[in-house]
Amino acid sequence: MGDEDWEAEIKPHMSSYVPIFEKDRYSSGENGDNFNRTPTSSSEMDDGPSRRDHFLKSGFASGRNFGNRDAGESNKRDNTSTMGGFGVGKSFGNRGFSNSKFEDGDSSGFWRESSNDCEDNPTRNRGFSKRGGYRDGNNSEASGPSRRGGRGSFRGCRGGFGLGSPTNQDNDLDPDECMQRTGGLFGSRRPALSGTGNGDTSQSRSGSGSERGGYKGLNEEVITGSGKNSWKSEAEGGESSDTQVKFQGPKVTYIPPPPPEDEDSIFAHYQTGINFDKYDTILVEVSGHDAPPAILTFEEANLCQTLNNNIAKAGYTKLTPVQKYSIPIILAGRDLMACAQTGSGKTAAFLLPILAHMMHDGITASRFKELQEPECIIVAPTRELVNQIYLEARKFSFGTCVRAVVIYGGTQLGHSIRQIVQGCNILCATPGRLMDIIGKEKIGLKQIKYLVLDEADRMLDMGFGPEMKKLISCPGMPSKEQRQTLMFSATFPEEIQRLAAEFLKSNYLFVAVGQVGGACRDVQQTVLQVGQFSKREKLVEILRNIGDERTMVFVETKKKADFIATFLCQEKISTTSIHGDREQREREQALGDFRCGKCPVLVATSVAARGLDIENVQHVINFDLPSTIDEYVHRIGRTGRCGNTGRAISFFDLESDNHLAQPLVKVLTDAQQDVPAWLEEIAFSTYIPGFSGSTRGNVFASVDTRKNYQGKSSLNTAGFSSSQAPNPVDDESWD
Numbered sequence: 001m002g003d004e005d006w007e008a009e010i011k012p013h014m015s016s017y018v019p020i021f022e023k024d025r026y027s028s029g030e031n032g033d034n035f036n037r038t039p040t041s042s043s044e045m046d047d048g049p050s051r052r053d054h055f056l057k058s059g060f061a062s063g064r065n066f067g068n069r070d071a072g073e074s075n076k077r078d079n080t081s082t083m084g085g086f087g088v089g090k091s092f093g094n095r096g097f098s099n100s101k102f103e104d105g106d107s108s109g110f111w112r113e114s115s116n117d118c119e120d121n122p123t124r125n126r127g128f129s130k131r132g133g134y135r136d137g138n139n140s141e142a143s144g145p146s147r148r149g150g151r152g153s154f155r156g157c158r159g160g161f162g163l164g165s166p167t168n169q170d171n172d173l174d175p176d177e178c179m180q181r182t183g184g185l186f187g188s189r190r191p192a193l194s195g196t197g198n199g200d201t202s203q204s205r206s207g208s209g210s211e212r213g214g215y216k217g218l219n220e221e222v223i224t225g226s227g228k229n230s231w232k233s234e235a236e237g238g239e240s241s242d243t244q245v246k247f248q249g250p251k252v253t254y255i256p257p258p259p260p261e262d263e264d265s266i267f268a269h270y271q272t273g274i275n276f277d278k279y280d281t282i283l284v285e286v287s288g289h290d291a292p293p294a295i296l297t298f299e300e301a302n303l304c305q306t307l308n309n310n311i312a313k314a315g316y317t318k319l320t321p322v323q324k325y326s327i328p329i330i331l332a333g334r335d336l337m338a339c340a341q342t343g344s345g346k347t348a349a350f351l352l353p354i355l356a357h358m359m360h361d362g363i364t365a366s367r368f369k370e371l372q373e374p375e376c377i378i379v380a381p382t383r384e385l386v387n388q389i390y391l392e393a394r395k396f397s398f399g400t401c402v403r404a405v406v407i408y409g410g411t412q413l414g415h416s417i418r419q420i421v422q423g424c425n426i427l428c429a430t431p432g433r434l435m436d437i438i439g440k441e442k443i444g445l446k447q448i449k450y451l452v453l454d455e456a457d458r459m460l461d462m463g464f465g466p467e468m469k470k471l472i473s474c475p476g477m478p479s480k481e482q483r484q485t486l487m488f489s490a491t492f493p494e495e496i497q498r499l500a501a502e503f504l505k506s507n508y509l510f511v512a513v514g515q516v517g518g519a520c521r522d523v524q525q526t527v528l529q530v531g532q533f534s535k536r537e538k539l540v541e542i543l544r545n546i547g548d549e550r551t552m553v554f555v556e557t558k559k560k561a562d563f564i565a566t567f568l569c570q571e572k573i574s575t576t577s578i579h580g581d582r583e584q585r586e587r588e589q590a591l592g593d594f595r596c597g598k599c600p601v602l603v604a605t606s607v608a609a610r611g612l613d614i615e616n617v618q619h620v621i622n623f624d625l626p627s628t629i630d631e632y633v634h635r636i637g638r639t640g641r642c643g644n645t646g647r648a649i650s651f652f653d654l655e656s657d658n659h660l661a662q663p664l665v666k667v668l669t670d671a672q673q674d675v676p677a678w679l680e681e682i683a684f685s686t687y688i689p690g691f692s693g694s695t696r697g698n699v700f701a702s703v704d705t706r707k708n709y710q711g712k713s714s715l716n717t718a719g720f721s722s723s724q725a726p727n728p729v730d731d732e733s734w735d
């Protein structure tokens with residue numbers, strides 16, 4: 001459903017919201033000056049205490065911007081919000097248009113914008129607080145100063161600079177980690193950014209930026225090297241000049257809490273499920289020359305004792321298919337593109353052999369140094385995912401001298417740097433923060449032996465691809481011949497495979513476990529025909545039936561995530577949310593509340609679609625279907641992990657989802673799921689000759705897109721050869 005439709009739907013409901021404030025975000029005493037206390041409708045203002053109480057119980061504080069609140073109101077909300085697990089709103093005018101210095105907050109807010117959320121004119125964007133509170137459905141109606149006063153901070157990040165991104169739009173994949181960078185580093189696709197400012201704030205930016213040829217985003221000065229000193233002034237606590245501050249944007253002050261250090265926490269894991277052994281029956285195809293044979297047991301990998309101990313403590317007794325094939329390939333020093341179903345252990349498939357190599361090579365303990373030169377960089381598209389990978393790296397390297405470090409956007413840059421300078425062998429990073437740190441000359445690339453792209457298709461698409469290209473052409477980065485490059489994902493569209501070749505040695509191996517881009521068979525998929533205006537009712541009905549079982553509800557836009565989370569809380573369903581407009585602290589809090597079961601429902605945008613491994617997620621509900629089938633595959637893969645079973649229910653809206661009918665039928669069929677007759681009918685009526693399964697290219701690449709490779713072997717994962725069906729593309733040379 002488009003945003004505009006959504007506006008139409010939410011507007012009538014918005015007036016019934018109970019605004020709840022987060023204590024640390026709103027204080028009329030401190031920030032009241034920036035509030036325009038224009039009265040708003042009483043229905044918006046004066047909701048009864050019962051509902052407020054409900055929010056309180058349900059752990060949800062919908063922090064819309066209600067700048068017209070008086071101090072008394074604010075205090076009441078302070079009480080509620082501190083108990084709330086869900087603080088939607090972020091900025092309450094204190095950093096609004098009157099405040100050009102951006103005392104605090106999140107620099108990522110400057111570029112974390114979506115085209116859908118940026119329909120406001122530049123005047124309205126001007127100097128608004130950078131972080132997005134809940135954008136009221138009314139805010140498309142006003143743009144004058146008084147409105148900005150009253151609701152200026154509403155817009156927050158959403159007002160921002162109008163950094164629309166073609167791929168992220170409002171369905172976010174950490175846009176602060178990707179598209180904004182392409183504007184800065186690789187030539188902007190957003191001409192509005194360069195040259196003319198969008199208002200006070202962006203003017204000041206473009207003012208600074210124009211010395212270098214216009215606004216280029218935070219990263220620009222880093223990459224050109226000019227940001228070095230300004231970083232010092234910011235991250236090392238020195239004074240920033242106005243120009244620097246304006247150019248740099250608001251400081252990010254969030255320092256994530258360190259993960260628990262005790263062994264039990266490090267090795268905490270959930271159980272494999274009843275279908276874990278069924279993995280062995282999945283066909284695996286390896287293509288490329290001279291692939292080493294698969295291993296069948298951990299012992300065959302010949303790992304060192306410490307690694308074996310860690311594997312045992314992690315509860316791994318048996319290899320998953322992707323591990324059986326990838327581990328020997330990586331140990332043999334080969335480049336690899338591996339595609340395996342969600343939740344089937346791809347992370348360990350690359351971490352274990354990399355660590356084994358490092359141990360074998362006699363890695364020296366890394367020590368404090370201003371410039372660290374890690375041996376391995378792992379990049380992934382979202383902050384929560386890199387953090388998860390880091391925790392896995394820390395687990396498997398436990399008791400060794402290998403030090404893993406994680407850095408990601410939305411956290412204080414100085415904190416990232418402090419982590420790095422203490423020593424770094426394996427760096428897990430989101431692309432944006434990685435490029436920043438490289439620009440600050442805290443990371444040298446000369447020693448890189450392993451470059452891992454997790455969710456590689458995402459890392460190479462138009463959102464992150466330019467950033468990745470920049471990374472491999474950074475000074476010092478060993479050429480592809482000199483490093484080992486590893487790519488993992490559950491989906492690998494053909495066109496992305498072709499792009500990947502630039503990163504990989506020509507003799508890379510391709511491992512396909514099951515159907516490339518196929519859904520996990522342990523997820524029972526149901527598609528329901530639900531019209532836009534019935535979705536909420538249906539959602540509540542389903543959630544009430546589900547009870548307390550952990551459920552992720554995916555929606556297409558950030559503001560809808562806020563809206564649905566608010567709505568569910570009103571329905572007394574304890575809910576939290578995660579999306580790219582929430583501050584990192586809030587995102588981590590939300591994930592924590594969901595993981596521990598405090599909020600059994602997590603409403604999420606695509607930011608949570610990939611990679612997240614959360615125990616006991618029994619249900620995924622696609623309140624909105626995503627725009628692409630590969631996104632669907634990743635989303636439903638948040639359940640049914642590691643041999644456990646799960647359920648996915650998708651609302652199919654005849655008005656907007658017909659383009660997905662065909663690929664959906666294919667995914668359902670391949671995963672041996674029931675296909676509703678009505679869906680088949682739609683798929684048939686929208687039949688596109690030569691259909692290849694995706695709205696954007698061929699998700700269903702039968703396997704390796706290279707042609708005519710030799711040495712293709714097709715095995716099931718117990719190691720037995722199966723019939724080698726000729727590949728239709730075998731008759732051409734792929735080099």
Ligand SMILES: Nc1ncnc2c1ncn2[C@@H]1O[C@H](COP(=O)(O)OP(=O)(O)OP(=O)(O)O)[C@@H](O)[C@H]1O
Nearest residue numbers: 316318319320342343344345346347490611613642
């Ligand atoms: N051999 C194994 N034995 C037991 N558990 C395993 C094994 N390999 C991985 N796991 C566990 O399975 C879960 C899923 O693994 P992981 O997150 O690496 O999956 P993935 O394939 O990367 O999924 P996605 O495609 O969603 O990113 C994790 O909890 C991991 O610890």
